[in-house]
Amino acid sequence: MLNQRWRILRYETHPAKMNMAIDEAIAEMLNFNEASPTIRFYGWDPSAVSIGCFQNLEDEVDTEKCAALGIDIVRRRTGGGAVFHDKEGEITYSVICPETMADKDINAAYRQICGWIVNGLKMVDITAEFRPINDITVGGRKISGSAQTRRSGIFTQHGTILYTVDPDVMFTVLKVDKEKSDSKGTDKLSDLVTSVSKQSKASKNEVLAALVYAFAEGKDWYLGALSQDESARAEAIANERYGNDAWTRSR
Amino acid sequence: MPARRAQRKVPWGKLVRVDAVCEGRRFTSIQITGDFFVHPEEALANIERDLEEKALSGNEPDLERLIGAVIAVNDALLIGFGAKDIADLLREIKC
Numbered sequence: 386m387l388n389q390r391w392r393i394l395r396y397e398t399h400p401a402k403m404n405m406a407i408d409e410a411i412a413e414m415l416n417f418n419e420a421s422p423t424i425r426f427y428g429w430d431p432s433a434v435s436i437g438c439f440q441n442l443e444d445e446v447d448t449e450k451c452a453a454l455g456i457d458i459v460r461r462r463t464g465g466g467a468v469f470h471d472k473e474g475e476i477t478y479s480v481i482c483p484e485t486m487a488d489k490d491i492n493a494a495y496r497q498i499c500g501w502i503v504n505g506l507k508m509v510d511i512t513a514e515f516r517p518i519n520d521i522t523v524g525g526r527k528i529s530g531s532a533q534t535r536r537s538g539i540f541t542q543h544g545t546i547l548y549t550v551d552p553d554v555m556f557t558v559l560k561v562d563k564e565k566s567d568s569k570g571t572d573k574l575s576d577l578v579t580s581v582s583k584q585s586k587a588s589k590n591e592v593l594a595a596l597v598y599a600f601a602e603g604k605d606w607y608l609g610a611l612s613q614d615e616s617a618r619a620e621a622i623a624n625e626r627y628g629n630d631a632w633t634r635s636r
Numbered sequence: 637m638p639a640r641r642a643q644r645k646v647p648w649g650k651l652v653r654v655d656a657v658c659e660g661r662r663f664t665s666i667q668i669t670g671d672f673f674v675h676p677e678e679a680l681a682n683i684e685r686d687l688e689e690k691a692l693s694g695n696e697p698d699l700e701r702l703i704g705a706v707i708a709v710n711d712a713l714l715i716g717f718g719a720k721d722i723a724d725l726l727r728e729i730k731c
Contacts, residue, residue: 438677441669444653464715466651466671491675491715518650518673518716534677564645636669 401433402627422482463532505599650716658731679712
C-alpha cells in the first residue's frame, strides 16, 4: 500500500444498519477527498445477522427466530456468506481506502489484509492461516471471514474475527446448507467454527489491541473519530438502505 | 409458473443457486444467488437480465460460451464460481 496517513477509529458498537452505513459513508467521503484512509474495529448491538448482497434472505436466515431473539438482519453491499455477529463475541473490522492504495488483484488484497489478522492472532498465541478465497482458519475451523468491494475508486474490505461463539445461537439463526457443511468434511455444524477464546487466554481487549497493532504495522497513522458529516451521512444511508426492508429482502 | 432450482457447492469455491422459470423450453426468468463474489456487484443483475433476454434453452449446445460472453460484455469478474457452474445448473433445471 502507498504511504498515506491512515485514520484508525476507536472501537464502537452500533446497530447493524449503522455499522454498514458507516463503512459506506466513509467510502463516500474518501471519494470526495474529505476523509482519510480508515481502519475501524467495531461491534454490534443488538446482535445481528448480515447476509451477502447476492444471497437469498430466506435461504440463509431463520427470520422468525431472529425476530424472537431480538437479532437484527442486514444485507451487506459486499458478497460472501451470512454471518452471525454476536453482541459480546465478535470483533469486526473495516479497511477503507482509495483503490490505488490496495492491491489491484482481489485475491491478493484478501491475502494481504487477512495476513494482518493472522499476525494479530499470532500475538495472542494463535496460529491461524489464510484459506482462500476469504477465510482464516485455525486447525481447519473458521475463525474469521472477510468480504471486499470496490466502488467509485474506493476499496472496502470488512470482516469478522470470532472472539467467543455460541454455536447453538449461531446455527439457530443461520441456515447452513448441507452441501456446504459436507464440503467441509463434517455434519456437525459446531465443528465448522472456532473462536479466539477457545484458542487463547487473551481478553477481548488484548485481542483488539493486537489486531490494531498488526493492522497499523508499517503505516503512518493517527487515532481519529468520525466527522460530523460522516456521522450524518451514515444516519441517512442507514435509513435509506440498510434499514429498508426492500433492500434487505431484495433477493 | 413456479421457479425451478438447482444448486452446487463449487469445489474450492462458493455455493451457487440458480432459480429459473421455464416457458416452453426456454428460461424466461433466471436468478443467481449464493455466497460468491461478483465485481462490480451491480453486474449480476445485468447478467441475469441479459441471460433472460436470450431466452436460452437448457439444451443449448454452447451454453457455457454464451454465458461467458454475457459475463464478459458486462465486464464482470466472478469469484468462487463461473460460467460453467451457471451452465451446468441451467442444464440440470432443464426446461
